[in-house]
Amino acid sequence: MTYRQPAQIDDRTRAERLTRRFTELYGHPPHGVWRAPGRVNLIGEHTDYNDGFVLPFAIDRAAMVAVRLKQSSDSAAHSADLASSYAPDGGLAKVSFTIAELAPGSVDGWGAYPAGVVHVLAGLDGIDVPGFEVLLDSTVPVGAGLSSSHAVEVATIVALNDLLGLGLSHPDLARLTQRAENEFVGAPTGIMDQSASLMGRAGGALFLDCRTLESEIVPLPLAEHGLSVLVIDTKVAHSHADGGYAARRASCERAATTLGVTSLRDLSATADDAAPAPFLDALDVETARRVRHVQTENRRVLETVERLRHGDLNGVGKLLTESHVSLREDYQVSCFELDLAVASALNAGALGARMTGGGFGGSAIALVHAVQLGQIRDAVLSAFTAHELQTPDIFTVLPADGAERITGSSELSVG
Ligand code: GAF
Numbered sequence: 001m002t003y004r005q006p007a008q009i010d011d012r013t014r015a016e017r018l019t020r021r022f023t024e025l026y027g028h029p030p031h032g033v034w035r036a037p038g039r040v041n042l043i044g045e046h047t048d049y050n051d052g053f054v055l056p057f058a059i060d061r062a063a064m065v066a067v068r069l070k071q072s073s074d075s076a077a078h079s080a081d082l083a084s085s086y087a088p089d090g091g092l093a094k095v096s097f098t099i100a101e102l103a104p105g106s107v108d109g110w111g112a113y114p115a116g117v118v119h120v121l122a123g124l125d126g127i128d129v130p131g132f133e134v135l136l137d138s139t140v141p142v143g144a145g146l147s148s149s150h151a152v153e154v155a156t157i158v159a160l161n162d163l164l165g166l167g168l169s170h171p172d173l174a175r176l177t178q179r180a181e182n183e184f185v186g187a188p189t190g191i192m193d194q195s196a197s198l199m200g201r202a203g204g205a206l207f208l209d210c211r212t213l214e215s216e217i218v219p220l221p222l223a224e225h226g227l228s229v230l231v232i233d234t235k236v237a238h239s240h241a242d243g244g245y246a247a248r249r250a251s252c253e254r255a256a257t258t259l260g261v262t263s264l265r266d267l268s269a270t271a272d273d274a275a276p277a278p279f280l281d282a283l284d285v286e287t288a289r290r291v292r293h294v295q296t297e298n299r300r301v302l303e304t305v306e307r308l309r310h311g312d313l314n315g316v317g318k319l320l321t322e323s324h325v326s327l328r329e330d331y332q333v334s335c336f337e338l339d340l341a342v343a344s345a346l347n348a349g350a351l352g353a354r355m356t357g358g359g360f361g362g363s364a365i366a367l368v369h370a371v372q373l374g375q376i377r378d379a380v381l382s383a384f385t386a387h388e389l390q391t392p393d394i395f396t397v398l399p400a401d402g403a404e405r406i407t408g409s410s411e412l413s414v415g
Helices: 011-026 109-122 148-163 170-185 192-199 243-259 278-282 285-309 313-331 336-347 370-386
Strands: 032-043 053-069 074-079 093-098 132-138 204-209 215-219 227-233 352-356 363-369 393-397 404-407
Touching: 011 032, 011 053, 011 132, 011 404, 032 148, 032 192, 032 227, 032 285, 032 313, 032 352, 032 363, 053 148, 053 192, 053 285, 053 393, 074 109, 093 109, 109 132, 109 148, 109 170, 132 148, 148 170, 148 192, 148 404, 170 192, 192 204, 204 285, 215 285, 227 336, 227 370, 243 285, 285 313, 313 336, 313 352, 313 363, 336 352, 336 363, 336 370, 363 370, 370 393
Parallel strands: 074 132
Antiparallel strands: 032 053, 032 404, 053 132, 053 204, 074 093, 204 215, 227 363, 227 393, 352 363
């Protein structure tokens, strides 16, 4: 069967629609509209909080915020057109808060994302954050492991960075949204997702050194090679505030201390490092496997960048699949549905496939010949039906530009 992707409305039309709804809701227009994309991670999983290497790309699905600054310090945020867990009745979900009263736990649900960012900004010396009104919408599916929460945080922080003239750089903004996520939302995540949302570029993947935040866009010539990246959202909801993610992170930190290194990155700085060495004897078997994943995954990222530079997309596919095996066997963050998505895509002809993001649910990606999209999607759907599982959502994604202002001038009338 041929595969047809449903059309998405363009950014400008979405921004105009959001502006109209904002004006109806608050009685005056916003000062501007900003968008920030979700991401898929091509490769480099659970390496970011080990100071390692990652290769994600921003996708053509994004959160959008319309924002207006106020004179008072109370803020209101509404979500519109969000996936059902944000506004279950399809209407508006509203969150209000006073900036000075914000503290971890004081706002929950989706409202914690804009509130967390504001809380962190307001805590910086010399920055006075006034109240503001926000209307939010997003086309990033929630709970699918495509960074819907980071997209909201990044859209909010770039809007405030512009409106308040803060002049913060992308690495600064990435570190601040990471603090919002860690300190306010309570999810001990790394720096990859917000960096992809901020620094992604259409046509390429973001090769990021998570220790220094030095980055480079590596071209991802999908169309030239007749390839597509297919996302398979298993519909198994995951949350990084749950124990599994935190336990993996803690075990890596303990292992680094035992091995006498600052972080596990120091065991695998180059692609030529020797295989896991006798030092692993100092660790219990399970921890040694976690360490082996981080070490081999860092090497796979470097190797993937090399393969891309040489136009070897078959080689990239093999590395993706190796990454999945390592996440399943050594890091143990996959699940039955993710393994099934990967296996059925590979059996139907994908060049490579792997879980993407933190795991325990969420999405898998497959690198596929565009002409095989229909057959691969059908094979995955049949496999899920045969196991009486929820029907996955399957769609293609393209590397897109990172966060940006869509409309609005810098001339403000604050009210
Ligand atoms: C989640 C986290 F948010 C990232 O920081 C990263 O650790 C990823 O899981 C695993 O690679 O997306």
